[in-house]
Structure formats: C-alpha cells, structure tokens
Amino acid sequence: MDTRTIVIDPVTRIEGHGKVTLFLDEAGQVADAHFQVTDFRGFEKLTEGRPFYEMPAITARSCGICPVSHLMASAKACDQIMAVRIPDTAVKLRRLMNLAQIVQSHALSFFHLSSPDLLLGMDADPAQRNIFGLMQKYPQLARDGIRLRQFGQSIIEWLGDKRVHPTWVVPGGVSAPLQPAVRDRIAAGLLEAFTIAQRTLDWFKNNLEKYQEEARNFGNFPTLFMGLVTPDGELEHYHGRLRFTDANGRVIADALDPTRYMDYIGEAVEPFSYLKSPYYKPLGYPDGIYRVGPLARLNIIDRCGTPKADQEWAEFRAVDRRAVLSSFYYHYARLIEILYALERILQIVNDPHILDKHVRATAGVNALEGIGISEAPRGTLFHHYQVDENGLIRRVNMIIATGHNNLAMNRSVLQVARRYVRSDRLTEGMLNRVEAVIRAYDPCLSCSTHAFGDMPLEVRLVGPDGAVLDAVRRG
Amino acid sequence: MANQNVKIVTLVIDGKDVSAQQGQTIMQVAREAGIYIPYMCHVEGLSNIGACRLCLVEVQGQRRLLPACTTEVAEGMVVTTNNERLRKYRQMIVEMMFAERNHVCAVCVSNGHCELQRVAQKLGVTHVRMPYLHPKLPFDASHERFILDHDRCILCTRCVRVCDEIEGAHTWDVRGRGTESRVIIDLDQPWGTSESCTGCGKCVNVCPTGALAEKGRATAEMTKKRQFLPYLTIMREEDWA
Amino acid sequence: MPNTLIIGYGNPLRCDDGVGVRAAERLATRDEEVDASPSPPEGIAVIACHQLTIELAPLVAAVERLILMDACAEGEPGTLHERNLAPAALDIGSLSHHLDPRGLLAAAQILYGRAPAAVLLTVSGGSFDYGEALSPAVAAALPQLLARIRQLARA
Numbered sequence: 001m002d003t004r005t006i007v008i009d010p011v012t013r014i015e016g017h018g019k020v021t022l023f024l025d026e027a028g029q030v031a032d033a034h035f036q037v038t039d040f041r042g043f044e045k046l047t048e049g050r051p052f053y054e055m056p057a058i059t060a061r062s063c064g065i066c067p068v069s070h071l072m073a074s075a076k077a078c079d080q081i082m083a084v085r086i087p088d089t090a091v092k093l094r095r096l097m098n099l100a101q102i103v104q105s106h107a108l109s110f111f112h113l114s115s116p117d118l119l120l121g122m123d124a125d126p127a128q129r130n131i132f133g134l135m136q137k138y139p140q141l142a143r144d145g146i147r148l149r150q151f152g153q154s155i156i157e158w159l160g161d162k163r164v165h166p167t168w169v170v171p172g173g174v175s176a177p178l179q180p181a182v183r184d185r186i187a188a189g190l191l192e193a194f195t196i197a198q199r200t201l202d203w204f205k206n207n208l209e210k211y212q213e214e215a216r217n218f219g220n221f222p223t224l225f226m227g228l229v230t231p232d233g234e235l236e237h238y239h240g241r242l243r244f245t246d247a248n249g250r251v252i253a254d255a256l257d258p259t260r261y262m263d264y265i266g267e268a269v270e271p272f273s274y275l276k277s278p279y280y281k282p283l284g285y286p287d288g289i290y291r292v293g294p295l296a297r298l299n300i301i302d303r304c305g306t307p308k309a310d311q312e313w314a315e316f317r318a319v320d321r322r323a324v325l326s327s328f329y330y331h332y333a334r335l336i337e338i339l340y341a342l343e344r345i346l347q348i349v350n351d352p353h354i355l356d357k358h359v360r361a362t363a364g365v366n367a368l369e370g371i372g373i374s375e376a377p378r379g380t381l382f383h384h385y386q387v388d389e390n391g392l393i394r395r396v397n398m399i400i401a402t403g404h405n406n407l408a409m410n411r412s413v414l415q416v417a418r419r420y421v422r423s424d425r426l427t428e429g430m431l432n433r434v435e436a437v438i439r440a441y442d443p444c445l446s447c448s449t450h451a452f453g454d455m456p457l458e459v460r461l462v463g464p465d466g467a468v469l470d471a472v473r474r475g
Numbered sequence: 476m477a478n479q480n481v482k483i484v485t486l487v488i489d490g491k492d493v494s495a496q497q498g499q500t501i502m503q504v505a506r507e508a509g510i511y512i513p514y515m516c517h518v519e520g521l522s523n524i525g526a527c528r529l530c531l532v533e534v535q536g537q538r539r540l541l542p543a544c545t546t547e548v549a550e551g552m553v554v555t556t557n558n559e560r561l562r563k564y565r566q567m568i569v570e571m572m573f574a575e576r577n578h579v580c581a582v583c584v585s586n587g588h589c590e591l592q593r594v595a596q597k598l599g600v601t602h603v604r605m606p607y608l609h610p611k612l613p614f615d616a617s618h619e620r621f622i623l624d625h626d627r628c629i630l631c632t633r634c635v636r637v638c639d640e641i642e643g644a645h646t647w648d649v650r651g652r653g654t655e656s657r658v659i660i661d662l663d664q665p666w667g668t669s670e671s672c673t674g675c676g677k678c679v680n681v682c683p684t685g686a687l688a689e690k691g692r693a694t695a696e697m698t699k700k701r702q703f704l705p706y707l708t709i710m711r712e713e714d715w716a
Numbered sequence: 717m718p719n720t721l722i723i724g725y726g727n728p729l730r731c732d733d734g735v736g737v738r739a740a741e742r743l744a745t746r747d748e749e750v751d752a753s754p755s756p757p758e759g760i761a762v763i764a765c766h767q768l769t770i771e772l773a774p775l776v777a778a779v780e781r782l783i784l785m786d787a788c789a790e791g792e793p794g795t796l797h798e799r800n801l802a803p804a805a806l807d808i809g810s811l812s813h814h815l816d817p818r819g820l821l822a823a824a825q826i827l828y829g830r831a832p833a834a835v836l837l838t839v840s841g842g843s844f845d846y847g848e849a850l851s852p853a854v855a856a857a858l859p860q861l862l863a864r865i866r867q868l869a870r871a
Contacts, residue, residue, distance in 0.1 A: 602849020
C-alpha cells in the first residue's frame with residue numbers, strides 16, 4: 001500500500017460507503033476528522049428535460065431507504081408548479097404516509113441499528129455486540145422492533161400498493177382515496193404499536209443514567225437547530241414554516257418562508273467531501289453550523305401538540321437547561337417522535353372526512369418554479385425545481401437531511417476521536433464509538449443498494465506528514 | 476355479410492388445420508384460431524406495413540421468414556409461428572427496441588400497461604445483449620393535452636397511420652433514417668403549434684408505449700383505449716348510400 | 717397458513733445478483749404463454765426481495781420448510797449449488813440491517829422459538845455489473861433452478 005496518498009476510490013461514491021479519516025498533529029493528538037458519505041449524484045442532471053410531474057417517481061429512486069420522504073417534497077414542489085391547493089383529504093393522506101415512514105425509519109434506526117450499542121455496551125465483545133447478541137438477551141425488545149417497523153411499512157404498502165417505491169403520491173394530491181378496509185387495518189394495529197412505543201421509551205428513560213459518558217462525548221457541542229414547525233410552534237413533518245433556534249433554545253429566526261431557503265442557507269464545499277456543507281447564512285461558515293432531524297425538531301418546537309408526546313417532550317427537554325445539545329439524544333428524540341407519529345396517525349384515521357373520494361387536484365403549468373419541503377425522518381428535505389413554460393425541468397436542486405448534518409457529523413467524529421484515540425493505532429473501542437456516533441444521526445449511507453456485502457465503514461489514521469498510520473475496514 | 480364469391484382456402488398453422496377466406500393475412504387467421512403471434516407495428520383497424528418484424532413466421536417452402544401481418548394465406552400453406560429460431564429473432568428485435576432509446580419502465584407513465592413491456596415479458600426477454608445507445612432526445616410538451624416522449628418511441632408509426640387513415644389529418648410523419656429516425660408533427664415543429672392536429676387523441680390511444688400520453692399522468696397511470704378503432708374502421712367502410 | 721416458504725433475494729439491478737428475485741417472480745406470477753407448468757400448489761408462499769431482513773423472521777418461524785434462492789460469486793457462471801442450512805448467529809455487518817441465510821434462521825429460532833428445515837440454492841453469477849440483464853449462462857440456468865425448486869417444494 002502506498003502510504004503517502006489517500007486514495008478516494010470512485011467506487012466508494014456509488015456504493016454508499018462511509019469513510020472516516022483522522023488526522024494527527026505533531027504531538028500525536030487528533031487534529032481533524034473527516035467523515036465522507038455518499039450523496040445523491042446525477043439526479044439533478046438526468047431529470048433535465050423531463051416533465052415536472054415525473055419528478056416524484058424519479059427522485060423517490062434516489063434512495064431506497066426514504067423514498068416516501070422524497071415523494072412528499074417532490075409532490076409538494078410539483079403542487080407549486082401547478083399552483084394548486086390540493087384537497088384537504090389528500091393532505092391528510094400524504095401526512096399519513098409520511099408519519100408511517102417516520103415510524104418505520106425510526107424503528108429501524110433504533111431497534112435494528114443502534115440498540116446493540118445501547119443495550120450491550122460500547123466495550124462489549126464485538127462477537128456479542130450485534131443484533132444476535134441483542135436478540136438473545138432482549139428477545140422482547142427485538143420482537144417489538146420487528147413489529148413496530150412492520151406496522152409502519154405495512155401502512156405504506158397498503159396505501160401505496162408497493163412497499164419501497166409507491167406511486168400513490170402524485171402532483172396535486174394522491175392517486176386513489178383511502179379504502180375503508182385499509183383504514184380499519186391501520187386502526188387495528190395502533191394499539192399494539194402504542195404499547196411497544198411506550199414500553200421502549202420507558203425502558204430507554206430508565207437506562208439514561210448508564211449513558212452519561214456517551215451523552216457527554218457524542219456530538220455534544222453548541223450548534224443551531226433547524227426544522228419545520230406549525231404556525232403555533234408545534235411539531236410538524238409535512239408542511240409549516242422553518243424555524244432556527246440556537247444552543248440556548250432561543251428562537252433566532254422564525255416563520256421563515258421555506259421557499260426562500262436560499263436567503264438563509266448557504267452551501268459550502270469542502271474539498272474532502274462530495275457532500276456539500278450547508279450553514280445558516282447570517283452567521284457565516286462555519287459558525288452557522290446547524291443540526292436537523294429528530295433532535296433538532298424537538299429542540300425548536302414549543303410543544304408537540306399531542307398529549308402523550310407532549311408529556312414525554314417535557315421530560316426530554318429537562319435533560320438540559322438550554323437546548324438538548326448531545327447528538328446521543330437523537331435516539332431519545334426518535335422514540336418520542338414514534339409516539340407522536342402514532343398519535344397523529346390515530347387522529348387521521350378517525351377523521352370523519354378521511355374516506356373522501358376527492359383527493360387530487362388537476363392543473364397545468366401555472367408557475368415556473370416550485371419548492372417543496374418536508375421533514376424526512378433524518379431532517380428537512382428540500383426539492384427545488386425550475387421548469388419551462390411546458391413544464392419540462394430546467395434545473396433541480398435537492399438538499400438532503402444527511403447533508404444538513406454534514407458539518408455536525410464531522411465535528412462529532414472529531415469529538416469522539418479526540419476523546420478516545422490515544423496513539424497511532426486504531427482500537428476496537430474507538431471504532432465502536434465512531435460508528436455509534438455516526439449512527440446517532442442515522443445518516444443515509446445506502447443511497448444505492450449494491451450486489452452483495454455491505455456498506456463498509458473505513459477508518460484511516462493519518463500522521464502529520466500525510467502517511468496512513470493505520471486503517472481499518474468494517475462490514 | 477357472407478359473400479358467396481369469397482374463396483375459402485385451407486392451410487396448416489402450427490400443425491393445426493384451419494380454413495380461411497382468401498385475402499386474409501396469416502395474422503388474422505392465426506388469431507381466429509387462437510394462436511398468438513407477437514406484433515408491435517400492427518394494430519387491428521389500420522393498414523399493415525410489416526415494419527417491426529416481430530410477427531415473422533416460417534412458411535414451408537420459403538427460405539425467408541415472412542411477416543404474418545402482411546402475408547396473405549394461400550391454399551396448402553404450412554405455417555410455423557413459434558419455434559426456437561423465431562423466438563431468438565423476436566427476442567433480439569425486442570432487445571434492439573429497448574437498446575435504441577431510453578426506456579425506463581420504473582418511472583414510465585405506461586408502466587404495467589405497455590405493449591412493449593408485455594411482449595418482452597411474453598418472449599422472456601430478461602436482458603439486453605447489445606449496448607444501449609442512450610440517445611439525447613427532446614421531449615415535446617407543447618400540446619395542451621398530450622405529450623410526445625421520443626425516449627419511449629419505437630417508431631411503429633401507428634400514430635402516423637391512425638392520423639392519416641382514420642382521422643384524415645396526416646399530422647404525423649417520420650423524418651430521418653435509421654437511428655436518426657423520429658416521428659414528427661407537420662413540418663417537424665412543436666406539437667402545440669400544429670395547424671393540422673385536431674386534438675382527437677387517436678394517436679395517443681394507439682401508441683403501444685409511453686411515447687404518446689396524456690399530460691400530467693403519473694407513473695403507471697396511462698392506460699390506452701383501443702376499442703374505438705375496429706368500430707370506426709367498419710363504420711367508414713360501410714356503404715351508406 | 718403455508719407450510720413452505722420460498723424466498724428469492726438479490727439485487728435485480730446488478731445483473732446476475734438478481735437471479736433469485738427473477739426466479740421468485742417467475743414462481744409467483746405465471747404467464748401461461750411463457751411457462752406452462754402448474755402454479756405453486758397450496759401451502760407454498762413465494763417472496764421476492766432485495767435482502768434478507770429481520771422482518772422475515774416471524775414468517776420463517778411459521779413454516780415447516782424454507783427454500784432460499786440467491787446468486788453467488790464463486791464457481792463457473794450458471795452452476796447450481798445446493799446446501800442445507802442450520803441456524804447460525806453470524807453477524808455480517810455492524811452498519812447494516814440485513815441477515816445472511818443462517819442468521820435469518822437463527823433470528824427465527826431465538827425470537828420465535830423455532831427454525832424450519834432450510835435449503836439454499838445458489839447460482840454462480842458471471843456479471844454483477846449495473847444492469848437488469850442476466851448473463852447468458854445464468855439465464856440458461858434459470859429453468860434448471862426453477863425445476864429444482866418445484867421438485868423440492870413438491871417433496
């Protein structure tokens with residue numbers, strides 16, 4: 001191996017690899033850390049010249065993990081190009097699918113990906129610190145995870161007739177009304193889902209004491225937080241206005257028109273990463289660092305707006321006097337959001353108008369620009385389209401949740417590395433913690449599924465002269 | 476309607492004895508006998524041009540393969556519509572259709588209702604062995620109600636024929652040769668500026684793929700109505716005097 | 717309730733990696749003009765998916781027999797391999813959330829108390845490039861794979 005160069009193999013860009021490079025200074029201390037992750041490439045280019053109304057189906061394929069989120073943002077951008085107010089029932093049905101996506105995605109992140117770290121400990125034998133170790137020790141929790149994720153997935157499947165890439169969400173609304181049988185099936189599954197969500201949340205809170213070390217070191221630093229809120233300042237995932245709050249929990253910008261995002265979000269480009277680094281423009285780069293996603297959403301709101309989630313949220317915010325700053329608490333926030341999503345799903349299926357047949361507005365091209373914004377499980381998602389007078393795409397810009405968190409993830413990896421890297425060798429405990437802190441953000445690593453094997457995480461330790469001192473590959 | 480002057484011929488299709496009227500095509504007779512021959516440019520109710528070559532069949536005594544849609548039956552003919560050689564030819568033709576333009580089924584308005592897709596499935600086309608050309612083609616969305624997506628066009632010219640033979644407008648035509656061929660509107664101009672187009676939508680309904688579709692249809696939402704065509708043809712041929 | 721579950725998995729966008737999925741699709745949906753063999757008899761369920769996920773564990777635990785179909789990288793392209801599987805709790809990737817076949821059986825065993833008899837059929841792939849096409853050797857092996865599956869399912 002040529003130890004002088006750090007080769008960024010282009011293959012890593014298309015397979016969804018995560019790659020971490022740690023730079024040591026003369027004194028052998030970690031000076032900097034770069035976390036590189038795949039982002040969406042080419043979608044902006046390949047959609048040029050296509051009719052705008054194909055965008056939901058096309059952009060949904062930029063990701064097999066959160067296609068529903070792309071459907072939402074894309075369909076909303078298309079609604080703007082058509083300049084229509086879509087039927088109220090269509091809004092509720094889109095919300096329903098988006099909430100189901102949050103349930104399934106958060107369940108996957110918490111139960112399947114992160115719970116082995118949380119339950120078995122960072123220093124547990126790696127042979128045991130996996131999903132099987134977890135199943136042996138906590139079978140109930142593992143079964144709960146399977147059931148809860150399945151519930152979210154099933155709702156998406158029932159609504160969209162397809163689990164991964166549903167075509168049900170269309171410009172102007174949804175393509176078919178809700179069937180009474182589907183509503184009843186959703187309603188029937190809610191009781192068990194609530195029980196699981198509450199049981200897991202109670203368990204997590206009872207064990208919070210154990211994680212003080214992680215909470216202190218896992219991305220624990222002041223940043224801004226961004227997300228959508230309702231006009232009343234409540235938790236919102238589908239529509240609403242953007243709000244920024246600071247590390248003290250103070251609102252620094254509110255009721256921002258999401259369609260003017262370019263006025264307050266800048267995008268810096270770092271030579272080491274294919275991912276752009278967005279920042280809050282008024283504070284400049286890199287001081288305008290902000291976080292999005294479950295933790296951010298629970299930090300920016302005045303309340304959730306549903307009874308069970310509000311009770312949990314009050315406890316959550318008591319974790320810190322100011323904003324909840326440690327990224328470790330993304331896990332906690334996810335569990336509260338699951339509970340919130342279930343409460344909202346219950347409201348929607350009980351809505352007297354939810355079976356209305358009028359669920360789609362039709363219109364041609366009435367505006368040459370459309371910006372659709374929604375909250376994906378991982379954070380705020382922007383789709384911005386410009387079209388010609390016939391509705392053919394001229395320009396596309398997408399800002400993805402993992403992108404917003406790019407700066408914060410890099411800083412978190414650096415914090416963990418400084419705390420745990422002690423020499424010129426990478427240790428197991430160090431690796432575990434780097435992985436765990438990245439997982440806290442639940443970044444979307446697998447934007448393209450690949451033939452076999454995994455999306456490996458590669459960690460490299462680079463000396464002051466640029467020599468690779470150690471490299472470990474996982475997965 | 477039986478005409479006493481019509482001559483009846485007998486022939487064998489796939490080992491089955493069938494009788495037919497003289498002047499009928501192999502395609503017609505096979506269909507009446509319940510034998511499926513794949514096709515793409517043919518559509519019931521329009522003239523046949525034998526262009527797509529999907530309906531090629533073997534006729535005993537002929538070295539060349541003959542298109543079933545334009546070959547008339549004859550007394551004593553022995554026709555084979557399906558064997559390994561024909562399957563191979565047909566698969567290759569379908570593969571070439573896919574390779575020539577940008578057929579992205581997953582996001583196509585006609586996904587699930589597409590004749591090209593259906594034929595590919597029927598023929599067991601699981602892969603395309605020749606390189607895709609990936610041409611950069613324009614998209615015409617200038618018409619108020621319809622779109623023309625050259626990416627999905629297989630140049631079957633059904634649109635050209637229905638517009639000429641049934642609607643009588645002859646808005647559509649073809650320009651260029653080989654891979655440069657394209658269906659065009661009037662003098663190769665945006666659809667929305669056409670003076671001759673009546674906006675009847677017949678071309679959209681006979682189009683086998685998503686190349687012609689109604690505007691605003693989301694993925695898989697474009698279903699086409701074909702029933703009108705045979706009726707219209709019969710009505711036009713009827714002598715009302 | 718089915719007593720046999722057939723799962724074909726892989727990525728159909730990576731050529732031969734999708735052979736299991738293609739086979740499952742052929743077993744699940746039938747076009748008489750392409751394939752004249754009878755539909756899967758009652759008691760047999762077919763699933764086509766990209767990966768073996770833990771969500772399959774409860775379904776696996778509920779059947780008497782599991783038949784898995786996948787591609788493999790080793791061997792002459794188009795060669796069919798068959799082996800019986802026993803549950804084994806092997807972790808195959810700490811950042812991922814899918815399982816290997818024995819892991820799926822182990823999950824069924826641990827969480828739901830039972831794992832069915834299981835057999836894994838793999839076809840050696842020739843190409844794992846981007847593309848939806850099976851390479852000729854693998855395409856040619858597909859009928860053999862389907863015949864073997866039918867034979868196993870009937871047994």
